[in-house]
Amino acid sequence: MTQMLESGVAYLALKAAQKNYGKSPAALTGPELERVRSMAQRQHRLESRVLASEEASATMVPPVTLQAALDEIRGRYTNPEEFIDDLALNGLDKSSFAAAMESELRVEAILEKVGTRAVKVSDVDIELYYHYHPDQFRRPETRQVRHILITINETMADNTRVVAYQRISSIAARLVKEPQRFEEQALKHSECPTALQGGTLGDLPRGKLFPVLDTALFGMQAGKVSGVLETELGFHVLRCDAITVADVLNLDQARSHIRKMLELKRKRVCQQAWIKQLQGV
Secondary structure (H helix, E strand, O other): OOHHHHHHHHHHHHHHHHHHHOHHHOOOOOOHHHHHHHHHHHHHHHHHHHOHHHHHHHOOHHHHHHHHHHHHHHHOOOHHHHHHHHHHHOOOOOHHHHHHHHHHHHHHHHHHHHHOOOOOOOOHHHHHHHHOOHHHEEOOOEEEEEEEOOOOOOHHHOHHHHHHHHHHHHHHHHHHHOOOHHHHHHHHOOOOOHHHHHOEEEEEEOOOOHHHHHHOOOOOOOOOOOOOOOEEOOEEEEEEEEEOOHHHHOOHHHHHHHHHHHHHHHHHHHHHHHHHHHHHH
């Protein structure tokens, strides 16, 4: 029993360390490790109560589900030995790791079962939510945009400020005449990683780009190409591919989203209330 407890805590400590610090417990400093251990111990005590509950008696994890979860974790390692060595470094072995993961999956299944007790969401609930939260259903104006970037680097002959401006000006002049060549020119000339996607930045609302780019973009018509623009990254040329005007989702468009959101909220409230009852709070 002591070994099982230690393994369970070790598994939860491993997860907490990865979630909060992006590394394993073995790589943590003293205060970090102490915090992770404390979190793991609290979580283990809670999970032990969940697994000892009446609801747990009829809840099992299908072997195929557990095996799939284990295979997914093992697949992150280049070979089985690396996986085993990493487990050992964190106080686990294959058996204890599998047992701890099975417990975690059982806890998740139990909570899902408890969540089904939540009050069902009615059409009236959905309509009331829609009418009392109108701001949530306003869609801002967005614009699909591509860009070409030429950076400034005085240590490189082709990227001194003067040469970089000449290069981007030639590209901009070419594209004013032939805007349909933007993707080709981005792939050929842009020094941004988006060049591989034809310079695509995405479908953006106001405020997502540098101010000078943002102002230019939202002053353009669809299909048009900007002049040369400068930011701290260098010189840019933009093309506005399409404009989606600001709009408000109607109730029918929002209904599915509202239902899922309310169902999730009620399920969590139901689960939290059940956990507090288990804890005697």
